Amino acid sequence: MDLLSPMEWTALLLSLRVAGWAIACSLPLAVLTAWALGRYSFPGKTLVDGLVHLPLVLPPVVVGYILLVTMGTKGVIGGWLFQTFGIRLIFTAEGASLAVAVTSFPLMVRAIRLSVEAIDGGLEAAARTLGAGPVDRFFTILLPLMAPGILSGAIVAFAAAMGEFGAVITFVSNIPGQTQTLPLAIYAATQQPDGDAVAARLAVISFSVALVALMASEIGARRLRRLIGQG
Numbered sequence: 594m595d596l597l598s599p600m601e602w603t604a605l606l607l608s609l610r611v612a613g614w615a616i617a618c619s620l621p622l623a624v625l626t627a628w629a630l631g632r633y634s635f636p637g638k639t640l641v642d643g644l645v646h647l648p649l650v651l652p653p654v655v656v657g658y659i660l661l662v663t664m665g666t667k668g669v670i671g672g673w674l675f676q677t678f679g680i681r682l683i684f685t686a687e688g689a690s691l692a693v694a695v696t697s698f699p700l701m702v703r704a705i706r707l708s709v710e711a712i713d714g715g716l717e718a719a720a721r722t723l724g725a726g727p728v729d730r731f732f733t734i735l736l737p738l739m740a741p742g743i744l745s746g747a748i749v750a751f752a753a754a755m756g757e758f759g760a761v762i763t764f765v766s767n768i769p770g771q772t773q774t775l776p777l778a779i780y781a782a783t784q785q786p787d788g789d790a791v792a793a794r795l796a797v798i799s800f801s802v803a804l805v806a807l808m809a810s811e812i813g814a815r816r817l818r819r820l821i822g823q824g
Contacts, residue, residue, distance in 0.1 A: 597794065597798075598791075600769060604778035605775055607772075608775040609755070610686065611689045612690075612754035613751070614687075615754050616751045618690070619694040619697075619698050620743070620747055623702050624705055624743060626645060627708075630645070630706055631705075631706040631710045645698070646702070646703070647699075648695055648698065648699055649699045649700075652759065653696060653757065656692070656760040656763075657692060657761065657763025657764040658763055660688075660691065660692055671683065684766055685771065688764055689774060694754070695760065696754070697750035697757070698750070700746060701746035701749075702746070703746070705739055708739045708740075708742025708743070712738045712739070716738075717730050717734060741814040744817060745811075745813070748806050748807075748809055748810035748813065749806065749810050752810075755774075755799070755806075756775075756803060758780065761776070762777055762780075769781075775795055775798065779796055779799065
C-alpha cells in the first residue's frame, strides 16, 4: 500500500471504475450488435459493420473530438442532456467511461461475433421445430454458446479501456482526482522533472493489469468452452 502515493492510488482506482462502468454499460449492446451482425443480413449491414468498427482505425484523438462536438455541453446530444436533465459528461469520470466505452466497443463485438458465427445453425432450427420462439432460442441456446466470446471480449475490452489515452484526454481533459486515469497520470508524471519514478511505477501497474486481463480472458474462455462442450 505504501508503494503508491494517494494521487497514484486515486488514478488507479479511477481507471478501474471508469473501465468497469464502460464495459458493464456497453456489453449488452455489444452482445445484441454482434448477434445481429453475425446472424442476419439486412440493408445497410456493411455500413453498420463499418461504423461499429470505425473506432478501431480512427485515431483516438479523433474519437475524443467527435465526442467533444456531439456530447459536450454545446453539442447536439450533450447540450440537450445538459439543458433537459442537467447531465454533463465533459470533464467528468462519466464522460471518461463514455470515451473508453466507444473505443473498446468494437473489441467486444468482434470477439462475440466470432462466437455467434461458430454456433451450428442446426441447433436453432431444431429448437424452432420444437416450438421455441426467438427469445427462448436466444437465451437458452445462443447466449450460453456465446458465453466464451462474451467473457473474452469483455475482459480484453476492459484491459483496453484501462489503457485508453487519446479519447479520454481530448474529451474530458486531465484533471487529477476527476478524470486523470492511469495513462493520463503516467503522461503527467513524464512531464515533471522528478516524475520518472512515478511514471515507472504506474507503467508497471498498467503492464501488469493488461497481462493479467489477457491471461484471464484466455483461461476463462477455455474453461467455458470445455463446460459447454466446445473444446
